[in-house]
Structures are given as structure tokens and as C-alpha cells.
Amino acid sequence: MLVAGIDIGSMSTKAVIFNGQRFYKAISPTGWSPRQAASQVYSQVLSRSGFNQKQIDYAVATGYGRVSIDFADRVVTEITCHARGAAFLLPGTDMVIDIGGQDSKVIRTNAQGQVLDFAMNDKCAAGTGRFLQVIAAALGVDVSDLAALSSGQAPITLNSMCTVFAESEVIGLLSQGKEKGEIIAGLHQSIARRIAGMAQRMGVLNKVTFTGGVARNEGVRAGLEEQLGVPVLVPDDCQFAGAIGAALLAWDSSEK
Amino acid sequence: MADYREMWDGLGMDLEKHDMLCEALPNAFGEVYLSQKNRPEGMDYFDFVVAEIHGVRPAELVEHKKKGGKVFGTFCVYVPDEVIFAAGAIATGLCGGSQFWVPGGEKVLPANTCPLIKASVGARLDRTCPFFRLADIYVGETTCDGKKKAWEILNQDVPVYVMDIPQMKREQDIAAWGEEIKLLLNKVEQVTGNKVTPEALAENIKLINRKREALARLYNTRKSSPVPISGRDALLISQIAFYDDPERFSSKTNELCDELEKRIAEKNGVFPAEAPRIMITGTPMAIPNWKLHNIVETCGAAVVVEETCTGVRYFANPVDETGTTLDEQIQTLAERYMKVNCACFTPNQGRIDDILRLVKEYRVDGVIDCNLQFCGLYSTEGYLVQQALQKAGIPVMHLETDYSEQDSEQIRTRVQAFLEMLGD
Numbered sequence: 258m259l260v261a262g263i264d265i266g267s268m269s270t271k272a273v274i275f276n277g278q279r280f281y282k283a284i285s286p287t288g289w290s291p292r293q294a295a296s297q298v299y300s301q302v303l304s305r306s307g308f309n310q311k312q313i314d315y316a317v318a319t320g321y322g323r324v325s326i327d328f329a330d331r332v333v334t335e336i337t338c339h340a341r342g343a344a345f346l347l348p349g350t351d352m353v354i355d356i357g358g359q360d361s362k363v364i365r366t367n368a369q370g371q372v373l374d375f376a377m378n379d380k381c382a383a384g385t386g387r388f389l390q391v392i393a394a395a396l397g398v399d400v401s402d403l404a405a406l407s408s409g410q411a412p413i414t415l416n417s418m419c420t421v422f423a424e425s426e427v428i429g430l431l432s433q434g435k436e437k438g439e440i441i442a443g444l445h446q447s448i449a450r451r452i453a454g455m456a457q458r459m460g461v462l463n464k465v466t467f468t469g470g471v472a473r474n475e476g477v478r479a480g481l482e483e484q485l486g487v488p489v490l491v492p493d494d495c496q497f498a499g500a501i502g503a504a505l506l507a508w509d510s511s512e513k
Numbered sequence: 514m515a516d517y518r519e520m521w522d523g524l525g526m527d528l529e530k531h532d533m534l535c536e537a538l539p540n541a542f543g544e545v546y547l548s549q550k551n552r553p554e555g556m557d558y559f560d561f562v563v564a565e566i567h568g569v570r571p572a573e574l575v576e577h578k579k580k581g582g583k584v585f586g587t588f589c590v591y592v593p594d595e596v597i598f599a600a601g602a603i604a605t606g607l608c609g610g611s612q613f614w615v616p617g618g619e620k621v622l623p624a625n626t627c628p629l630i631k632a633s634v635g636a637r638l639d640r641t642c643p644f645f646r647l648a649d650i651y652v653g654e655t656t657c658d659g660k661k662k663a664w665e666i667l668n669q670d671v672p673v674y675v676m677d678i679p680q681m682k683r684e685q686d687i688a689a690w691g692e693e694i695k696l697l698l699n700k701v702e703q704v705t706g707n708k709v710t711p712e713a714l715a716e717n718i719k720l721i722n723r724k725r726e727a728l729a730r731l732y733n734t735r736k737s738s739p740v741p742i743s744g745r746d747a748l749l750i751s752q753i754a755f756y757d758d759p760e761r762f763s764s765k766t767n768e769l770c771d772e773l774e775k776r777i778a779e780k781n782g783v784f785p786a787e788a789p790r791i792m793i794t795g796t797p798m799a800i801p802n803w804k805l806h807n808i809v810e811t812c813g814a815a816v817v818v819e820e821t822c823t824g825v826r827y828f829a830n831p832v833d834e835t836g837t838t839l840d841e842q843i844q845t846l847a848e849r850y851m852k853v854n855c856a857c858f859t860p861n862q863g864r865i866d867d868i869l870r871l872v873k874e875y876r877v878d879g880v881i882d883c884n885l886q887f888c889g890l891y892s893t894e895g896y897l898v899q900q901a902l903q904k905a906g907i908p909v910m911h912l913e914t915d916y917s918e919q920d921s922e923q924i925r926t927r928v929q930a931f932l933e934m935l936g937d
Binding site for chain 2: 374
């Protein structure tokens with residue numbers, strides 16, 4: 258049996274194929290057309306795996322662009338998929354924190370990766386990947402360098418969580434001659450505080466799995482761990498948690 | 514809508530701006546309502562009332578005023594309509610539920626004011642709603658800080674009479690509310706020039722009780738599975754209850770209930786019996802705010818009950834009809850109204866008890882606790898509501914939203930995830 262999971266996020270699109278033993282993966286920026294990105298990444302993962310589309314028994318689509326594709330058998334929200342994926346990647350997980358391009362979510366899950374409760378950020382970019390991107394641009398650095406730049410720096414407290422206001426606050430700090438590293442450390446801390454607040458409202462648990470693109474930022478991870486007081490683990494495939502979860506749900510569906 | 518331009522012009526409305534609203538509403542209504550399958554035939558009347566929302570009922574109010582009658586505009590289920598009708602006046606609900614009016618309110622109110630207040634102030638100041646023009650006087654109340662200050666701003670444009678709602682529910686608070694009802698009665702007599710007699714008040718207590726009974730009967734049908742009427746339709750009826758003629762409303766709602774009870778006997782539902790049954794609790798949804806109901810029901814779940822002011826809080830608990838003197842009647846009115854469990858009270862355990870009871874009565878699978886953005890009272894009380902539901906093992910999700918469509922897809926994702934969680 259062969260199944261696929263496609264996670265069309267606001268920033269990047271991920272696709273995996275699962276044959277019961279291993280996952281084949283592909284990732285690419287979503288750009289302006291979720292539909293185009295999805296079919297492109299899907300072809301990529303198919304050619305990488307050596308299978309063709311007709312051999313896929315079942316496909317599940319997730320992510321904000323999930324309704325824009327026509328080759329999925331079923332559409333499932335990213336909340337359900339991330340929980341399933343994270344519980345699979347790091348067994349024993351009871352809480353998933355996912356920070357993606359346009360939203361952040363905290364999910365309480367059981368051993369089977371079923372959602373018990375969840376919370377998401379409100380309609381603004383505060384504490385999301387987009388927030389980091391905007392601030393990185395204001396600082397003239399690449400988003401992938403943020404963690405290294407802030408490593409070991411004393412954080413400067415940022416007052417604004419609004420992306421627009423935080424950007425002007427950061428520009429103000431730069432003009433006062435503050436170090437980029439300290440500003441970035443402060444930025445990570447403010448994101449970690451915000452997300453930790455959401456998590457604590459749900460009751461902090463024992464083992465937190467951190468997924469989504471922002472999970473690759475060590476500064477945010479360490480900040481979360483400090484705020485929550487429990488281990489915050491990042492799986493190697495942190496960006497693929499949603500797509501892997503979708504593929505596992507596809508596996509369940511095709512078995513039925 | 515038929516041609517009411519002459520009437521609207523006579524009411525001093527901004528016709529050009531109002532035309533934009535008239536153009537938008539049929540589309541929104543068609544999308545949310547007329548697209549539903551297997552709707553009860555009895556909805557025709559309510560569809561008609563909405564289609565002619567700024568025409569038919571305003572025309573009746575114009576006629577009433579031509580004969581010297583007065584119109585009182587209200588914003589809260591705590592304001593006793595009985596007293597207003599007993600003086601030969603008409604009470605009409607004024608809460609604004611459309612994003613269309615929000616920018617008008619933002620001209621004078623802080624951005625972090627709830628959309629209901631913004632829309633209500635905007636509808637008045639922009640002169641784009643006939644009801645806001647027709648009311649001779651508004652009856653405000655002290656349910657929140659935003660409203661208290663908004664009355665002062667509105668009072669520059671239209672007379673606003675404010676009732677002081679207690680913040681606790683002790684004996685002396687019920688007595689204080691009785692005093693407030695007495696003061697309203699005096700005000701109503703002064704504005705109308707009519708005396709409120711015990712006979713007239715008794716008659717109008719019955720009139721409004723009949724409306725409550727009709728709504729209670731409607732809600733009772735929603736306890737059935739499969740549910741014979743959609744949450745969207747029930748919400749629409751509740752919204753119309755605030756401004757329609759009470760007697761006609763009761764009779765049309767009862768006619769609809771005859772049909773719904775037949776449907777129940779035939780197991781003819783608008784959702785499959787296995788569809789998740791959702792309760793919505795929180796802030797009111799003024800017409801035409803159908804946003805959350807529409808999202809939930811187009812995701813495949815049925816909204817079976819609203820623990821809101823545009824739901825059970827509006828009609829629960831009839832007024833005792835045995836009072837024969839004004840003092841007795843005012844006492845029974847005060848007792849009934851003080852049973853409404855608004856988040857402006859502290860403590861407000863009654864609301865949590867209601868929610869837990871309604872979950873059982875309506876066989877609810879999951880609760881969505883939703884408040885309008887910037888409503889500090891309901892969003893803060895949400896912590897206790899969610900805690901109580903979690904303790905009882907009932908899935909609950911909190912949402913905060915406004916009248917705009919910009920977060921609709923995010924809300925849809927959360928609702929879908931919540932339904933997936935219920936399905937597991």
C-alpha cells in the first residue's frame with residue numbers, strides 16, 4: 258500500500274509518500290499559488306520515490322491551502338495532522354507546539370496522536386514565522402541566521418508583539434546602537450513567552466514536541482524550554498510533521 | 514426590497530450610503546440562508562421579514578408614530594419591553610450586527626471597542642438604519658464600560674435614557690432593579706403622555722410571555738435528533754424577535770413549530786442524526802451576524818442551542834402573571850429579569866450552571882465559547898466556563914472574532930479541527 262500526505266503551508270509546501278516502511282519527502286516555497294506549489298512538490302516527491310501518481314492508494318491534504326488541490330482523497334486540518342505526525346516522530350509526546358508561517362498552535366495530544374485540546378494565535382502575525390521574517394528583514398539578516406546571531410547574547414526586552422510595531426521598535430533599538438544579537442535574543446524571548454502563555458493555559462505537560470519551520474530556530478526552542486520548564490524536543494523532520502501526520506491518516510483511511 | 518426611498522428620505526437617512534448596504538445584504542443572506550437544503554416552509558415568513566428588513570417593519574413604526582405613538586430603541590435583554598408596550602409605545606431592538614456600520618462607529622470610538630458597540634453607534638451617526646432613525650428615545654444600560662461611554666456620545670445626537678443594572682445578584686440588587694424598572698415606567702409615561710395601568714401591564718406581560726413561550730417551543734424542537742431546523746434559521750428567528758411585532762412574531766413562530774414537530778415525528782432532519790451537535794455560548798449575535806453559525810454548519814455540524822442573549826437568555830423564565838398591582842408586577846418583572854445570567858455580574862455561577870444543564874438537555878457534543886473582540890467580560894469569564902466544561906468532560910473551544918470576514922478561514926480551520934477532535 259502507498260499513501261501520500263501534502264501540507265500546503267502559507268510559506269512552504271511539503272509532500273511525503275509512505276509505503277509502510279519509509280517516508281519520501283519534498284519541500285518547496287508555496288509562493289503565490291498553493292495549487293501550483295502542491296502539484297510541483299507532489300511530482301517532486303513522486304519522482305524521488307520512483308512511484309507514479311496512479312500507484313498512490315490514498316492522499317490526504319492539509320495546511321491552509323488544503324482545499325485548493327484536486328488530487329486529495331480527504332482534507333484534514335493541520336491541527337489534527339501535526340498532532341499525529343509529532344506523536345509518531347517523538348513517541349510519548351503529550352503536547353505539540355507548532356509555529357508555522359502564519360500561525361502558531363499548541364496542541365494537547367494522547368499517545369495515539371489524537372487531539373485532546375488545542376489553541377491557536379488570533380488573527381495577527383505575532384509570534385509566527387512571518388513575524389521572524391519581517392524582523393530579520395528589518396535587521397538585514399537571513400531568517401536562518403537568527404539563532405546563531407543571538408546565541409549567548411543578553412536579550413533586550415521588546416514591548417511590541419504586533420509585527421508592525423515590533424519592526425519599528427527594532428529599528429529604534431538599532432538607531433540607539435543596540436547589538437543585533439541582543440535584539441534577536443529579545444525577539445526569541447518574546448515569541449517564547451507568548452507561546453508559553455498559550456501552552457500554560459492548557460496545563461503544561463511532560464514532553465513537548467516543537468514542529469514547524471520556526472522549530473529550526475534554536476533560540477526560540479531554548480526560550481520555550483526555559484519558559485515551560487520541561488524538555489522541548491525538535492524532531493529532525495520538524496517541518497514535515499504535518500505532511501507525515503497527513504500520510505499516517507491516509508494510511509488509516511486506506512486500511513479501513 | 515420594495516421601494517421605500519421616500520420613507521427613508523423622510524427619516525433623514527443617507528440614501529446613497531444606505532444603497533450600498535441594501536446591495537450587500539441579499540447576497541450575504543442568499544449565501545448563508547437560501548443555499549440550505551430541506552428548509553422548513555415556515556421560514557418563508559422570516560425570510561420575507563429579512564428581505565424587507567428596512568421596509569415592512571419600519572413602515573409599521575412610521576404608521577404608529579403618525580398616530581402619535583412613540584418608539585423606544587433598546588440594546589439589552591435586561592430592558593423590560595413589557596413596560597414600554599404597556600404605555601402604548603413600541604420597543605425595538607437596535608443592536609448593530611454588520612461590519613458595514615463599524616467604520617462609522619470608529620470615527621468616534623476607540624479602535625479597541627467591541628464591534629457591537631461600534632456598529633450600533635455607526636448605524637446612528639451614519640444615518641444608514643431606519644430603526645435607529647425611528648426611535649424617539651434609546652434605552653441604554655450599564656452592562657459594560659464601552660456601552661456606558663457610548664451612551665454619552667450617542668446622547669449628543671438622540672436622547673438616551675440609561676438604566677443602572679446591578680453588578681451582583683443579592684436581595685438588595687433585585688430590589689434595586691425593581692426601582693430601576695419603576696424609574697423606566699415613569700420615563701415611559703412622561704415620553705408617551707400615557708399612564709401605565711396594572712391592567713395594561715398585565716396584558717403586556719402576557720404578550721411578551723407568549724413570545725417567550727413561542728421561542729421556548731422552537732428551541733425545544735432543537736433537542737431532537739435529527740434536528741428539524743438549522744442553527745442558522747433558529748438564530749435568524751431569535752434576531753427577528755427583537756424588532757418584529759410581538760403578537761405576529763409569536764403566531765408565525767408557533768406555525769413554524771407545528772411544522773417542526775411534524776418533522777420530528779417523521780424523523781425529517783436538516784442534518785444527519787450523526788452530525789455533531791454544537792452549543793454556542795458567549796456574546797450576542799445581532800442581525801445580520803451569522804458568521805460563526807454559517808462556518809460551523811457548512812463544516813457539517815449542527816448548532817443546536819445558543820447560550821447567548823440572542824438565544825436562551827432572551828426567552829428563558831416567563832414573568833409571573835399573577836401580579837395585580839403595579840408594585841407586585843414590578844417585583845415579578847425584577848425577579849424575572851435578574852435571572853438573566855450576563856457576564857456583567859459577579860459572581861456569575863448561574864451561567865455556568867445553565868451551560869452544563871443545556872449541554873444535557875440539547876445532547877451537545879461540543880461547546881464553542883465565542884466572544885466578540887474586545888469584550889473583556891465574556892473573554893475573562895471564558896476561563897471559568899472552559900474550566901467547568903473540561904471538568905465535566907465536555908469538549909470546548911474558545912474563539913474571539915468580530916464582524917469582518919478577514920479571519921473566516923482561520924476560524925473555519927479551528928472549527929474543522931474541533932470537529933475532527935470530536936470525531937476521534
